[in-house]
Amino acid sequence: MTVVADPPAQAPVAVTPARAERRTLSAKRLWLAVAGYVVALIFILPYAEMVISALRPPNELLGRNYLPKHFDWSNFTTLWSTGFGANLGASLQIAGGSTALVLLVALPAGYYTARHRFRGRAFFLLLVLATQMFQPAALLVGIQREFTRFALPSPLLSLILVNAGFNMAFAVWILNAYFSSIPHELEQAAMVDGTTRLGAVGRITLPLAMPGIVTAIIFTFISAWNELLVGLTLTGGAPNSDVPLTVAINNYIGQYSIDWGHLFAGSVIATIPVIVLFAFIEGRVVGGLTAGSIK
C-alpha cells in the first residue's frame, strides 16, 4: 500500500475544506450515533423482556402490560430446587471439556500445518474446510446410532466429544491462519539465541497468536454451551447431573403448561458465564475474525 503524501504547497488550501468537513462530520456523527443507539436498543430489547418476565409475580404472569406492578425475585430462588444447579454444572463440564479438547488437538495441528509443507497438507486443509459444512443437525440420526454403539459411561463424555469434533475444523482453520501470519524468522531468531524449539514457540509464537487462540476458545465454548439438539438426543433418561442447561430449559415447556417464569430465570442465569467469558476478551474477537476471514 503506497502512502500518498500531501505536498506542503497544498496545505493552506487543505485547511478550509478540513474545517468544513469537521463541521459536517459532527452532524453526521450525531446521526450515526443515534442510529447506533437505536440498533443497540433493538438488540437488547428481547433480553430485557426476558429479564422482566422472569421478575413477574405468578399472578401477573399473563398480564397485558409492559412492566408488572410488582417485581418478584422468587423465580430466581426457587429455580435451584428444580435441580438447576446440576444442569449448570453439566453445561460447564461439557463446554469446558470440549474447549479444552479442541485446544489440545487443534493447537499442534494448526501450528504444524502453518509451519511445514508436508505431503497431504493440502488434502488435510481441504478436509477441514469441507467438514465445516456439516453440523450436528444434519447428521443427527448417524450420531445417535453411532453413540448408542459406543455406549460410553456418561452422556457428558459423548457431548464433549461431539462438541469438540464439530468445532475442530473452525479452530484448526483459525489457528492455521494465525500461526501462518507470524513470521518463522522470529522463532528462528529465538532459537539462535539458545532457546529450544518448544521454548521459542511458547515464548514468542503463542503470545502473538493469542487473539486467534482466544477466538477459537470463545467460539467453541459458546457453541458447546448453547448446543441443544445433540444434547436433547443423547441425554434421554440421564440423571439430572448429566443434563445440560439447554435441554433442561427445553423441558420447562409443556411442564406445568409452560413454566415461563422459571424458564426465563434459568435463561438469564445461563447467559452469565458467557458474558463473563466475553469480558475477558473485549474487542479481540474482531481481530481474530480478521485473520480468519481474509486468509
Add this chain to the structure above:
Amino acid sequence: MKRRYGVVVALCAATALLTMTACGSSGKGSSASGTTTLKIVAADYGTGPSNTSQIYWQGIADAFHQANPSITVQVQTINWNDFDNQIQTMVQNKQYPDITEGDYFANYAQEGLLYPVSDVFSNPSNLLGVFKTLGSYNNVQYGMPFTTSSRTLFYNKKLFTAAGITSAPQTWADVQADAAAIKAKGNIGFGLPLGPEEAQAESLLWMLGNGGNYTDSSGHFTINSSQNIETFQFLKQLVASGDTEPNPGTKNRTDLWKQFAQGQIGMINGSPALIPIIQAGKVLSDSDWASVPIPGKTGPLATTLGVCDFTAAFKNGNTSKQAAIKKFLDFAYSDTYQLQFDKEYDLLPATNSATQQLSSDPVFGPFLKALPQAVQYPSSTAWAATKTQIQQTIGTAITGDPSKVLGAIQQTATKG
C-alpha cells in the same frame, strides 16, 4: 493482558480435569458392594414445582430405601409433552430405565424388552381388570395400570349465564350454538386442543360422538371411516365459524386448560385433573363451573374415554434386579400410595382394593362407576407410530381435507 488470557486457558484446563474425574466416578447400575440401583422414569402430573410428581415418587423411594437399605431408587420425571419422545429416545439409545410410569407401548413387549407383570408384581389380580387387554401383548400382560381417569365436558357457568344460555349442551348442535353465543360476548366458545400434546384424546372424544373410533370391535383400524371423516368436517366448520380458539392444530390441552381456569373459555373437554388447575387459577369459584357428559352428535355420550397410565418394567439383563423391581412395585402399589396419588392429582386408582375404598367418595364415585364401560386406545403394536402421526398431523384435518389426513394416518396404522 497476557495474564488474562492465561486465566482463560487455565479455566478450561481446570474444567477438563473436573470432567475427567466426573466421568471416572459416574457410572451406572449396581456396584460390587451388593447394593442395587433402580431407575424409575415417571410422567409428571403436577401443575407447578410444589406438586410435581418428583416429590411423590421420591417420597416412596426414600421410604422404600429405609425398608430395604440394599436397594436405591433413582427417580426422574418428564413432562407429558416430551414423555413419549424421551422414552423412545432412551430405548433407541439402549439406555433402558428399569421402571417407567406413563405411556405403555406394546412394541416394547413385542421386542422382548419388558418383564411380564407376573414376574415383577405379586398380586396382578388386584389390578383393574378392565385395562388388562390394553396392557397386554400376545395375551401376556406387560403393562400394569397405575392411574386412570375419564373425560367429561367442563363448562363455565358464568359465561353461559352472560350469554343467555340456560342449560348445558347435549348435542353437537347445542355446542355450536352455545359457542357462538359465548363468542359474541368476546370469549372463546369451545376450547379445542388438537396440538401435538394429546390430540389423540380430543379426536377420539369427538369421533365417539358420531359412533366412530380408531378401531372397530375386532381391532382393525378404521381411522378414515366415513363417520370419522364426517366428524372432522363438522369440526372444520366449527373452527371456521370462529366458535373455537384460533388455529386449534397448534394449541395443546395444557395451554387451553390454563385459559379455561382463567375464565376465558366457555366449554372444554377435561378430566378430574383439570380441577386443581381451576382452583390454582383463583379466577373461578367452585360454583362457576360444572362437568357433564360429553355431547355427541345426537345426544350425550354413553361411554367416555377411559385413559389409563401404565407401569412397565424393562429387562436390564440383570436378574438380581428383577427381585428388586418386584419388591419396589409391591411397595409402591399399596393402597396408601395409590390413594395419595389420586388425592394429589384428582385422578382415579388402578387397583381393585383402592377403588373399593374410594367408591363412596362424592367426587370420584361417579367417575369410578363409568370406568368399566370406558372406551380405550387401541392395543395394537402399530399404535405407537400411529399415535405419533395423529399428534403431529391431525390438526391439519381442520384446515385441509379431513379424508386425506385421516387416510394418511390409516395408511401408517395398517402398514405395520
Add this chain to the structure above:
Amino acid sequence: MTQQLVSTVRPRRKTRRRFQEALTPILWIGPALGLIAVIVLWPVVVLFQTSFQHISPDGFVLGSAGGKNFSNLFDEPDLNGVLIRTVIWVGAVVIVTMAISMLLAQVFNARWPGRRVARWALIAPWAASVTMTALVFRWALDANNGVINVFLHQIGLIKSFNSNAADWLGRPSYAFAWMIAVAVFVSLPFTTYALLAGLQSIPGDIYEAARVDGATPWQMYRRITLPLLRPAFLVAALINIINVFNSFPIIWEMTRGGPGHETSTTTTFLFQLKQSFIGESAAMSVINFALIVVVVLAFLRASRWREQVS
C-alpha cells in the same frame, strides 16, 4: 572401496528419515484428523447405512429396507412443502442478513461517541443462545398476552387478544415470516462483526488518496469498499448459508414445525420423523446432506471462490 560403503549406508539412512518424515505429521495432525473422522465423518457413513435399513421405532434393526425408506419419504405429502420452505428459509434469511449487516457494519465502523458500548449490545443474541431468543419471541408473540401483541393492540393494529389476528404462531405463513425475522436477528451479530473486521482491515490511506482525487463517498464505497470487502462478505455469506440451513432451535421452539409439518424445514422434518420412523428420517438426512453439498458447491462456483482465496 569408499563408493561401496556409501551405497550400502545411504539407503538405510534414507528410509529411516523418510519414515520419520512421514510419521511426524501424523503425530501432529493425527488427533485432529482422528477426532474429525470419528465425530463428523463416521456419522455420515452410519447415516447412509441406516437409510437402507428397516428399523423399528425403538431402534432395532429388522433387516434391510432396500429403497423403501426413500420411496416412503418421497410419498410423504408434506415433503414438497418442506423442500420449498427450506429454500425460502435459507434464501430469505441469508439475503436479508447480509444486506442489513452491510449497513450495520458501516454504522459501527464510523467513529461516534459510545460506539464501543453499542457494539457490545450487538453481541447479545450471540451470547444468549438461539434457543432462548426463540423462546422470548414465542412468548412475545403469545396471542393472549405477548408484549408484541400488547404494542400492536395499543397502536390499534390488533383489535382483540386471543383473536386469529393476534395468533401469529398459529397461522403457518405468518409464523414462518416471524421465524425468518428471528433467524435474521440471531445471524446479524456474527455477520456484522465479520464485515466489520473486513472494513477495518482496509487501510485508511486509500480513502484519503481517493478523497484527495475528488471521489464522492458513494464512488469510494463502490470502487474501494465493496471490492476490498468481498472476501469477508463471501466468507460471512457462506457461513450464514451453512448455519441457516442447519438451523433447528428457532423453528422447534416457536412452532415445533407445526401445525403438522407446515412450518418445517428439512432439518426439523427429519427430527419429527425420527420419533417413530428412523429409517425414513435417515433417508431425509441423506437428501438434506446432498442438498447442503450442492448448495455450498454452487455458491463457491458462483462466487468464483478459488480466485478470491488464492
